[in-house]
Amino acid sequence: MRGDIEQRACDIAAYIIDNKVTVRAAAKRFGISKSTVHKDLTERLARVNPALYDQVREVLDLNKAERHIRGGMATKKKYEK
DSSP states (O other): OHHHHHHHHHHHHHHHHHHTOOHHHHHHHHTSOHHHHHHIIIIIHHHHOHHHHHHHHHHHHHHHHHHHHHHHHHHHHHHHO
């Protein structure tokens, strides 16, 4: 069981890095909750594969910096209809 969780963390990280997606999109793709994705990436991956963690951290930080822009665009789209 332990190896499966660690492998899942690595798989999620690779998916996020390759596709530059958000935690929400990764959670939907893997069929797990956003909280689980976040815990896998921030806690488990940091222990298992620090180099991969550093790469995924860059994407997560970029997503966090752009979060307010995506929210504004979603609101704009909602009211344009």
